[in-house]
Amino acid sequence: MTLPDLSMDAARAALRGIxxxxxxxxxxxxxxxxxxxxxxxGDGAAGALISAIGPVEALRLAATPSDDDWSAARERWAxxxxxxxxxxxxxxxxxxxARLVVPGDPAWPSRVDDLGVHAPVALWVRGRTEGQDAPxxxxxxxxxxxxxxxxxxxxxxxxxxxxxxxxxxxAAYGIDxxxxxxxxxxxxxxVAFLAGGVDRAYPRGHEGLLERIADTxxxxxxxxxxxxxxxxxxxxxxxxxxxxxxAVVVVEAGWRSGSLNTAAHAATLGRALGAVPGPITSxxxxxxxxxxxxxxxxxxxxxxxxxxMIGCSPEPEPQAxxxxxxGEGRTDDTTRLFDALSTRxxxxxxxxxxxxxxxxAQVQTHLGLAHLEGRAVREEDGAWRAVRG
Amino acid sequence: MTLPDLSMDAARAALRGIxxxxxxxxxxxxxxxxxxxxxxxGDGAAGALISAIGPVEALRLAATPSDDDWSAARERWAxxxxxxxxxxxxxxxxxxxARLVVPGDPAWPSRVDDLGVHAPVALWVRGRTEGQDAPxxxxxxxxxxxxxxxxxxxxxxxxxxxxxxxxxxxAAYGIDxxxxxxxxxxxxxxVAFLAGGVDRAYPRGHEGLLERIADTxxxxxxxxxxxxxxxxxxxxxxxxxxxxxxAVVVVEAGWRSGSLNTAAHAATLGRALGAVPGPITSxxxxxxxxxxxxxxxxxxxxxxxxxxMIGCSPEPEPQAxxxxxxGEGRTDDTTRLFDALSTRxxxxxxxxxxxxxxxxAQVQTHLGLAHLEGRAVREEDGAWRAVRG
Numbered sequence: 001m002t003l004p005d006l007s008m009d010a011a012r013a014a015l016r017g018i019x020x021x022x023x024x025x026x027x028x029x030x031x032x033x034x035x036x037x038x039x040x041x042g043d044g045a046a047g048a049l050i051s052a053i054g055p056v057e058a059l060r061l062a063a064t065p066s067d068d069d070w071s072a073a074r075e076r077w078a079x080x081x082x083x084x085x086x087x088x089x090x091x092x093x094x095x096x097x098a099r100l101v102v103p104g105d106p107a108w109p110s111r112v113d114d115l116g117v118h119a120p121v122a123l124w125v126r127g128r129t130e131g132q133d134a135p136x137x138x139x140x141x142x143x144x145x146x147x148x149x150x151x152x153x154x155x156x157x158x159x160x161x162x163x164x165x166x167x168x169x170x171a172a173y174g175i176d177x178x179x180x181x182x183x184x185x186x187x188x189x190x191v192a193f194l195a196g197g198v199d200r201a202y203p204r205g206h207e208g209l210l211e212r213i214a215d216t217x218x219x220x221x222x223x224x225x226x227x228x229x230x231x232x233x234x235x236x237x238x239x240x241x242x243x244x245x246x247a248v249v250v251v252e253a254g255w256r257s258g259s260l261n262t263a264a265h266a267a268t269l270g271r272a273l274g275a276v277p278g279p280i281t282s283x284x285x286x287x288x289x290x291x292x293x294x295x296x297x298x299x300x301x302x303x304x305x306x307x308x309m310i311g312c313s314p315e316p317e318p319q320a321x322x323x324x325x326x327g328e329g330r331t332d333d334t335t336r337l338f339d340a341l342s343t344r345x346x347x348x349x350x351x352x353x354x355x356x357x358x359x360x361a362q363v364q365t366h367l368g369l370a371h372l373e374g375r376a377v378r379e380e381d382g383a384w385r386a387v388r389g
Numbered sequence: 390m391t392l393p394d395l396s397m398d399a400a401r402a403a404l405r406g407i408x409x410x411x412x413x414x415x416x417x418x419x420x421x422x423x424x425x426x427x428x429x430x431g432d433g434a435a436g437a438l439i440s441a442i443g444p445v446e447a448l449r450l451a452a453t454p455s456d457d458d459w460s461a462a463r464e465r466w467a468x469x470x471x472x473x474x475x476x477x478x479x480x481x482x483x484x485x486x487a488r489l490v491v492p493g494d495p496a497w498p499s500r501v502d503d504l505g506v507h508a509p510v511a512l513w514v515r516g517r518t519e520g521q522d523a524p525x526x527x528x529x530x531x532x533x534x535x536x537x538x539x540x541x542x543x544x545x546x547x548x549x550x551x552x553x554x555x556x557x558x559x560a561a562y563g564i565d566x567x568x569x570x571x572x573x574x575x576x577x578x579x580v581a582f583l584a585g586g587v588d589r590a591y592p593r594g595h596e597g598l599l600e601r602i603a604d605t606x607x608x609x610x611x612x613x614x615x616x617x618x619x620x621x622x623x624x625x626x627x628x629x630x631x632x633x634x635x636a637v638v639v640v641e642a643g644w645r646s647g648s649l650n651t652a653a654h655a656a657t658l659g660r661a662l663g664a665v666p667g668p669i670t671s672x673x674x675x676x677x678x679x680x681x682x683x684x685x686x687x688x689x690x691x692x693x694x695x696x697x698m699i700g701c702s703p704e705p706e707p708q709a710x711x712x713x714x715x716g717e718g719r720t721d722d723t724t725r726l727f728d729a730l731s732t733r734x735x736x737x738x739x740x741x742x743x744x745x746x747x748x749x750a751q752v753q754t755h756l757g758l759a760h761l762e763g764r765a766v767r768e769e770d771g772a773w774r775a776v777r778g
Contacts, residue, residue: 040725040746075748079739148668230728232721277666277678279537280690289666292681292688299681299688301669332621336429339619350468357429357621359464 001078003063004086006031006056018090020099020107020125031055032102032122033224037089038062038080039121041222041236045073047117055121089197092225096199098124109220111136112243114269120222120240124198127218131166131189135310138168138245138266140259141175141252146284149175149252152276154182156249159303161188165312168193168245170237171206171213175251175259184212191244194221195237196229220244238262239269246310247272249300253287263291272309274300333358337366338386341376346383390467392452393475395420395445407479409488409496409514420444421491421511422613426478427451427469428510430611430625434462436506444510478586481614485588487513498609500525501632503658509611509629513587516607520555520578524699527557527634527655529648530564530641535673538564538641541665543571545638548692550577554701557582557634559626560595560602564640564648573601580633583610584626585618609633627651628658635699636661638689642676652680661698663689722747726755727775730765735772 004010011030015021021029032055039046049058049070061070062077093100101107102122107129112119139157141149157167157179167183169176171192183190192213194202198221201207210219222240223233238258242248242265253259253275266273275297278285291297298309307313340355340363341347349367353360367384370376377385393399400419404410410418421444428435438447438459450459451466482489490496491511496518501508528546530538546556546568556572558565560581572579581602583591587610590596599608611629612622627647631637631654642648642664655662664686667674680686687698696702729744729752730736738756742749756773759765764776 038746043746072748075750076742076746079742079749080746082743148670152669230725232725232728235721235724276669277674277681277688278669279667280541280665281537285666286690289688289690292666293690293694299666299678301675301678301682305682332624335624336619336621339621353465354468357427357432357465357469359461360468361464 001063001081002083003059003081004030004034004083006059014086014090015100017094018100019097020101020105022105025102025104028055029100029102029122031059033090033100034059034081034086035121036222036224037086038077041120041233042115042118042239043073043076044117045070046077046121047119049073050121051117089224089226092197092199093124096126096197096225098126098198098225099129101125101129107132109244111245112240115239115243118239123220123222124225125218125220126198127214128216129218134164134166134189135312136166136168136191136245137306137310138241138248138262139175139179139251140169140241140248140262141250142254142257142259142284142287143172143174143176144254144284145174145178145252146278146282148278148282149276149284150178153178153251156251156276156300156303156306157182157190158186158188160306161186161190163303163307163312164188165307165310166191166217168241170194170241171202171210171219173203173205177206177209179251180209180213184216190217192217192219193237193240193244194219194229195223195233197221197223197225197227199225200228202229234258235261239265242266242269242271245271247274247306249274249276249306250288250291250297251276252278252284253291254283255286255290257287260287260290260295263295263297267295272298274298274306274309276300333362333366334370337363337370338375341384341386343386343388346379346381346385348383352384390452390470391472392448392470393419393423393472395448403475403479404489406483407489408486409490409494411494414491414493417444418489418491418511420448422479422489423448423470423475424510425611425613426475427466430509430622431504431507431628432462432465433506434459435466435510436508438462439510440506478613478615481586481588482513485515485614487515487587487614488518490514490518496521498633500634501629504628504632507628508632512609512611513614514607514609515587516603517605518607523553523555523578524701525555525557525580525634526695526699527630527637527651528564528568528640529558529630529637529651530639531643531646531648531673531676532561532563532565533643533673534563534567534641535667535671537667537671538665538673539567542567542640545640545665545689545692545695546571546579547575547577549695550575550579552692552696552701553577554696554699555580555606557630559583559630560591560599560608562592562594566595566598568640569598569602573605579606581606581608582626582629582633583608583618584612584622586610586612586614586616588614589617591618623647624650628654631655631658631660634660636663636695638695639664639677639680639686641665641667641673642680643672644675644679646676649676649679649684652684652686656684661687663687663695663698665689722751722755723759726752726759727764730773730775732775732777735768735770735774737772741773
């Protein structure tokens with residue numbers, strides 16, 4: 001266990017060639033890189049310590065054996081406190097030209113601060129960081145997606161992307177990949193969060209897709225370059241996908257899918273949460289139905305539904321079924337009138353009143369209106385017929 | 390406009406041969422039959438007047454021209470106040486052996502009293518009225534159902550029916566018919582509510598089905614025998630389906646389906662409301678998704694979900710995803726441990742600590758537990774391997 005030299009000069013030297021490092025904050029930035037190597041994503045003790053005394057002092061406290069509140073965490077960090085591990089991570093970043101982003105940097109995505117002590121201590125990114133203030137929707141789901149799920153994903157992503165919404169996802173096979181690809185095809189900004197380092201394409205088969213995402217959007221990770229995507233890091237990564245979006249939409253997910261974890265993070269963070277339903281006979285939709293039932297998710301059936309969730313709906317939702325719910329207005333009398341009219345046989349007002357359960361005066365009034373609308377005609381003998389159509 | 394003779398003798402004579410009439414209440418019962426003929430279903434003025442002064446006095450007031458609060462309603466009732474119409478309805482009931490059920494009768498389904506002034510003034514029934522206290526679920530939906538919808542309906546209805554739940558529906562083609570048929574096949578009680586008189590099979594093609602329902606369950610209507618099923622009466626009938634059930638489940642419904650009207654009544658009455666999701670590409674599920682989005686309906690994917698809605702679940706719902714949501718318990722450490730273990734290469738405790746981000750002491754503890762569970766083995770040199778599986 002060795003604490004690296006944290007002097008300004010040493011920090012500056014260590015960070016040389018790393019993109020995105022601001023002048024005169026190298027000490028803090030370097031300390032964050034060390035923290036990035038020694039603490040696993042979402043380590044709340046590290047987050048609390050750093051926010052209390054800053055990353056440099058926090059590191060000194062972490063490296064000093066002592067019988068205090070941090071001794072348990074210290075035992076966890078100590079095995080990784082090795083200068084060669086830090087050097088390795090920085091070498092990987094230089095090789096892959098990953099940019100380092102720390103809090104205070106204009107490129108820092110402020111949405112992740114909602115994670116509190118579980119926010120990342122530093123982020124690595126390949127691609128472009130501008131445009132982060134645009135509305136942003138995470139579209140995620142099962143790797144084992146069906147053609148239905150991939151088709152729905154492509155439609156949602158392309159339509160939302162086309163209307164200026166950034167599409168966030170996790171670059172996995174299945175739903176994630178379909179979301180990124182459709183956004184790219186629509187010329188929209190799309191952003192991927194990886195569980196391992198940004199220098200490692202994961203999954204391998206999405207290497208080309210990740211390159212294309214980085215060309216116009218961004219590929220992010222909170223784990224240092226060289227890190228492998230472990231199960232724990234996938235789960236931690238999901239909290240960043242939820243945090244980075246204004247809404248999370250799960251398109252397909254099995255009963256125990258990792259997407260439920262992303263959904264749970266969205267709910268915890270107060271992000272809008274939706275799920276696309278599917279046949280109840282499809283195992284690939286079981287997790288989505290669970291989100292609707294157990295997580296209070298919104299039932300998403302169109303891009304318009306999603307825009308409404310994030311407050312980007314172009315027009316207010318009409319009060320669709322007021323008439324059929326409320327029950328006693330003009331619509332109901334009209335229904336009764338037409339129940340009592342025939343298109344074939346003309347009927348007198350008294351007959352219509354008896355058949356409809358309306359008074360003769362009401363029948364006269366509504367017949368007059370229906371006549372004006374061309375929906376009823378009066379025969380020569382004064383009897384009325386409905387007009388077909 | 391003629392008020393029929395409402396004396397006890399005249400009432401007794403008029404009701405002769407009608408099944409279900411209790412001795413010594415014939416006057417009130419007869420007055421209700423007259424109301425049943427002159428007021429359309431759900432007429433709130435009729436309901437209010439009857440509950441205020443009883444059906445006989447209410448009828449006298451309705452037949453006496455006067456410039457009071459009831460004059461508008463009176464004009465509505467007057468065209469139908471004809472003794473021959475009342476006689477016709479009673480003749481129809483005698484011919485079809487329909488039973489008359491009025492409030493106070495043991496066979497009166499007390500759930501409909503939740504409708505207040507919109508409760509029926511009288512009901513007609515063919516079949517058996519016992520067993521009404523059993524849990525009851527309405528399964529309704531589109532006439533233009535898909536094979537998916539009919540299949541799901543049959544499964545839900547048979548499984549719920551098989552566990553002692555009565556299945557209520559509207560005897561229409563499509564979902565309604567599938568619900569009744571599956572309940573009958575499962576030997577369960579099923580109940581149909583018609584929009585027209587119980588002496589008229591509607592739809593015609595369900596005449597045999599309605600006979601079978603009446604054999605073991607019941608076919609109800611609030612409209613007099615001989616009444617045709619008008620659009621208004623379908624809408625009014627829907628409130629009875631909702632009222633008669635502890636929960637309403639819509640399996641398939643188009644965007645403007647009448648089932649949304651039943652769902653709205655369920656919501657108004659405080660009945661549990663659920664909808665079965667389907668592909669968002671299926672127009673036959675659009676109304677169901679609307680119920681999930683706009684009406685706060687529960688997402689129903691199984692009979693078990695429905696039993697839970699009506700409080701008949703055999704076992705409490707487990708707290709399914711606590712671990713993946715909560716995030717910091719033993720499960721997470723175990724995840725990290727196994728992320729750091731290999732099934733092929735044995736690793737020392739320090740190496741595992743570094744890889745997992747756990748302290749050496751934590752690694753020892755969790756390796757011990759994993760060893761006991763047979764999930765990790767210790768090689769002779771003290772290094773550890775995960776067991777495949």
